[in-house]
Amino acid sequence: MATLVLAGAGHAHLPILTNIPEFVRRGHCVTVIGADDFHYYSGMGPGLLSGDYRPEHTRFDVATLTRRGGGTFVRDRVTGIDPGTRKVHTENSGWIDYDVLSCNLGSSVCLPTGEFDKDRVFTVKPIENLDKFRRSVQATDRNLLVVGGGAAGAEIAANLGCWLSGSGHSAHVDLIAGNVFLADFPAGIRHRVERTLDALPVRLHAGERLAKLERGQAILESGLALPYDRALLATGVTPPLLFAEADLPTGQDGGLLVNRFLQAIDHPEIFGGGDCISFADRHLARVGVYAVRQGPVLLRNLLAALEGEQLTPFRPQNHFLLIFNLGRQQGLLRWHSLTWSGRIPFLIKDYIDRRFMQEYQRCGETNQPHSSS
Template sequence: MGKHLVLAGGGHAHMETLANIRQFLDLGHRVTVIGPSDYHYYSGMGPGMLGATYEPDDIRFATRQKVEEQGGEFIRDEITGLDPSGRRLHLASGRVVDYDLVSFNTGSSVDLPEIVGDRSAIYTVKPIERLYEARQQIKKKAEQQAVHVAVVGGGPAGAEVAGNLRQLLGQTGHKTRVSLFAGHRFMSRFPENVRRRCWQLLEKNGVILHEYGYLKSITNNTLIFDSGISEHADFIILATGVHPSPFFKQSGVPTGPDGGLLVNDYLQSPKYPEIFGGGDCISFQSQALDKVGVYAVRENPILFHNLKAALQGKELLPFEPGGDYLLIFNLGNGQGLLRKKWLLFTGSLAFRIKDWIDKKFMTKFQKG
């Protein structure tokens, strides 16, 4: 008898499964995909969209179309609750969806500080599509007057967003300022040579970097830091820490230190074998994984195999995170940074390599 597979989220770790929904249907199963948008935006190209290197169509997958043209069901909604014992998902609309097997790839959300007053000029790096809205509003104002844009976040997301904002504002004709507020130490979890080269390239392109401490609150577009320093900006983009959806913890399923869905080597909940997951929303039991897209991409074939195997009662495959991964950033103005083991360089070649890799990934799943 056929079973019901639910894919919660259309993120990077589900790409292989989404591209092969027909295989599940041919085996007699039913597939439902739940997502907050008809499209899934590739986060690796989000800063490039902000900088106008790419347009939205270049960096998004038509999730609903892909699902429905293969015969699956797509529900545009947000998951607000999980009942693991009853095998049910509760949605924002009030709808309840039952499942036999579920896989989560719901991503993560940006941690927000206390915000007082008008929020209309405050953006977060997730969901990615908000960066396009930010691009339109910032560019429109910058074509009329001088603009100060503040980016908050000392990691790769903050660096890429700041660099691409500088690119966006380079041709406006008015005086513009892009400030990156990088906590107590810019790129603190990276080797000193990576940190230094990123800093130098951003400064060369006109980004002003500050290590004022952590952001405490925002009041009427004034940023207030734990050091007591405050700065006003016309626009604010938050690229700070991220957290998985809170419904995992609330549901009682095992979770990791960050509240993400705890999964074993098979990307499966150790307590509820009918629950799987990948990407930013999981906590991998065997080792801590960086919140980077490379792991979600590597999880793709394993999740696809294991979901099909679990439905058919066959053997699961373990996920091997792999060793050192390629670190590559788009820092704006056609410049990038690339590091792989001992190799480290910055410049246009680094950006061109990233652009080629990203476009190859997009082409595979946009047309596949």
């Protein structure tokens, strides 16, 4: 009997969680280590800020899914890997043995320098922070700060702006967009998003970078000081440090270096998917699209690794459909050189996202009361 350990229960592991009964039927033990009983779907995250989606509509009960399938769920954080003895270290549950390990630990946002109140500063990862941020906003707040001029920062500022204007709240959003707002996108997309933000209580600070965050004040590299009541950081994500700390081969950015079978280089018993890996064949953007597409390949390869069978390669697509959620049921779609904005792009995104949720929300999530913790 072999033991499969899943470190993290993110997007790439969802197909494995729903297939735990098959692993068990074949005589394998499955242990899932997850930081939380729930995993939140990033595609619907910005809608948590506008109020279009409620938390229970955007999350998967990964703990119940694991247990119902016959696996063991350990609610804990993975803090280390010892590839030599094939053990995973956790914060509270000690060492856990594996024969085959799969890592889907996501990524995190680095905190800026400076002395600030930690309970007023949130990062966009994990996604449930977006709900926590919204709940933390007080009627007396006047200045909400969003830092980061990429797709996540743009979606967050727009959805936050929609919520503030729709609820009669008198606060506004300052969006610190870095050197170039939406630098990875064509000018047409940038201008459409700028027009959306213009119509909302959002002030775009393009060409400005955050230098440090102090209590109640953001200091920009230009010397400008902006007051803030609460801040949300979307300044880009990095993989966890624990792969480098375990002396596992990593990409330049510290992600677990995997071959086209999503298998760690030099460690055939370790696999990985999603934001925490670096794909050796070519650079992949850290987007949920890849994490989701890697899931079925991981499922096949984990079974194959446990049973000594042939592995299947992951073939990443070169282009993927991108749809921004700009709040108020407005979307902005990009497919190759086509861009399309309005309600229909939003409805397409909403349909795709809800269909994905239906596939993996198998434990009555939408009926479960949401705790504010």
